[in-house]
Amino acid sequence: MNEHPTSSFSSKFGLIMAAAGSAVGLGNIWKFPYIAGENGGGAFLIIYLICVILFGLPMVLTEFLIGKRSGKSVYGAFNELKENNHWHWLGWLCMMSAFLIMGFYFLVTGWCFNYLVEAIGNVFHGLDSEALAAHFTEVSGNKLRMIGFGLIPVVLTAVVLWFDVNKGIERLSKILMPLLLLMMILMAIRVLMLDGSNAGVQFFFNVDFTKVTPKVILEAMGQCFFSLSIGMGALITYGAYMPKNQSATYTSIQVISLDTIVALLAGVIIFPAVFAFGFNPAEGPQLVFVVLPAVFEQMSFAWLSSVLFFILLCIAALTSTISLMEVAVAFITEASKGRLNRQHSVLITSAIVIVLIVVCTVIPQSFDVFDKLTACIMLPIGALGMSLFVGWSLPAKNGKGVLRADKGARYWFGKVYIFMLRWLVPVAILLVLLNSLGIFK
Ligand code: PHE
Numbered sequence: 557m558n559e560h561p562t563s564s565f566s567s568k569f570g571l572i573m574a575a576a577g578s579a580v581g582l583g584n585i586w587k588f589p590y591i592a593g594e595n596g597g598g599a600f601l602i603i604y605l606i607c608v609i610l611f612g613l614p615m616v617l618t619e620f621l622i623g624k625r626s627g628k629s630v631y632g633a634f635n636e637l638k639e640n641n642h643w644h645w646l647g648w649l650c651m652m653s654a655f656l657i658m659g660f661y662f663l664v665t666g667w668c669f670n671y672l673v674e675a676i677g678n679v680f681h682g683l684d685s686e687a688l689a690a691h692f693t694e695v696s697g698n699k700l701r702m703i704g705f706g707l708i709p710v711v712l713t714a715v716v717l718w719f720d721v722n723k724g725i726e727r728l729s730k731i732l733m734p735l736l737l738l739m740m741i742l743m744a745i746r747v748l749m750l751d752g753s754n755a756g757v758q759f760f761f762n763v764d765f766t767k768v769t770p771k772v773i774l775e776a777m778g779q780c781f782f783s784l785s786i787g788m789g790a791l792i793t794y795g796a797y798m799p800k801n802q803s804a805t806y807t808s809i810q811v812i813s814l815d816t817i818v819a820l821l822a823g824v825i826i827f828p829a830v831f832a833f834g835f836n837p838a839e840g841p842q843l844v845f846v847v848l849p850a851v852f853e854q855m856s857f858a859w860l861s862s863v864l865f866f867i868l869l870c871i872a873a874l875t876s877t878i879s880l881m882e883v884a885v886a887f888i889t890e891a892s893k894g895r896l897n898r899q900h901s902v903l904i905t906s907a908i909v910i911v912l913i914v915v916c917t918v919i920p921q922s923f924d925v926f927d928k929l930t931a932c933i934m935l936p937i938g939a940l941g942m943s944l945f946v947g948w949s950l951p952a953k954n955g956k957g958v959l960r961a962d963k964g965a966r967y968w969f970g971k972v973y974i975f976m977l978r979w980l981v982p983v984a985i986l987l988v989l990l991n992s993l994g995i996f997k
Pocket residue numbers: 578579580581582583584657782783784785786788790876877879880
């Protein structure tokens with residue numbers, strides 16, 4: 557029996573949109589440009605795209621299948637597929653990753669809400685590059701204000717999960733995604749028409765292989781996991797709600813394509829603008845927050861464009877925080893074996909998250925540690941564990957059988973998938989991790 561704490565999605569399209577909503581978020585629009593900027597632009601982009609192909613498809617699919625087949629959260633999924641196994645720790649790792657990511661993710665979502673409010677107040681009008689950079693430093697330095705704005709998305713996310721309004725998420729995502737894409741395309745066109753934008757295009761698309769270092773490879777892999785929401789069970793949790801007649805294979809391809817398109821668009825907006833306005837591409841986490849307001853100043857309907865964009869950005873971030881928090885809520889509800897209901901779990905999770913937000917604000921180093929630790933270590937280890945679990949540990953009939961749970965899979969595809977899962981994914985993750993420790997020097 558499926559004892560999953562929430563109802564399933566009402567339509568295939570709804571699940572695709574919710575999973576895409578989880579994937580598309582600050583990882584694409586905030587994190588991707590600044591990590592690419594710090595790691596050499598084109599060199600990073602090419603490694604990132606290789607990671608998406610190498611890890612994205614097998615891992616997104618694996619997580620969906622684990623969820624779809626088991627019908628459980630990360631707490632019970634591994635046991636459901638194989639009794640008395642030793643893979644229980646994977647569920648705990650997933651939940652810990654979820655909490656650590658939430659610690660800084662909610663904070664950055666708070667920055668977005670702050671910028672939305674300021675965009676409405678037309679605060680950025682007439683500010684030049686330097687003033688915009690100074691503005692960010694001032695705003696983010698105000699700890700109480702940041703905690704306050706961080707609480708807004710926590711409350712909104714908790715409300716969505718409290719009432720179990722999947723229908724709401726579905727409906728919202730269906731309108732939001734296309735609108736976000738349209739808005740970003742318009743911004744990209746405008747930016748590409750700016751004088752001096754060419755240098756940015758060069759920076760983003762010209763591959764200089766001398767810049768490919770072990771650090772670049774590790775960060776590109778981490779960014780791929782983070783952006784696709786893999787390695788911490790968000791997609792297992794959503795896979796459990798997948799209608800049984802839905803093809804996990806096609807869903808995976810759609811989610812990955814959408815996520816990659818949005819990341820590329822973000823790069824095409826940010827880098828040409830960075831060079832046209834004289835910013836530094838290796839500016840760090842504040843990059844988009846200082847560059848975007850300068851972009852809007854150049855657009856017609858500047859006020860409307862910026863308000864609309866920040867609304868979309870906030871909602872894109874919220875559809876990701878919903879999936880992050882849902883991992884912990886489903887875990888706690890299931891682990892309590894009936895003692896706690898969904899609402900209790902939402903309260904417990906929110907309380908822990910608020911503590912983590914305060915930690916990230918008060919001790920700025922923890923922001924970086926949570927970010928790097930999850931993306932570059934915990935998510936890859938989570939994915940490594942899942943690939944070994946499905947590829948090797950599940951009894952063959954179950955292992956290959958996970959794919960049989962899927963409608964869309966063809967025979968040859970199953971072969972390729974199993975090969976990637978058993979060999980390519982684990983070996984590649986291990987190599988990248990060892991390489992970053994300097995083992996191969
Ligand atoms: N993929 C999300 C983003 O790009 C972040 C996320 C990571 C969400 C892991 C869920 C799980 O913004």
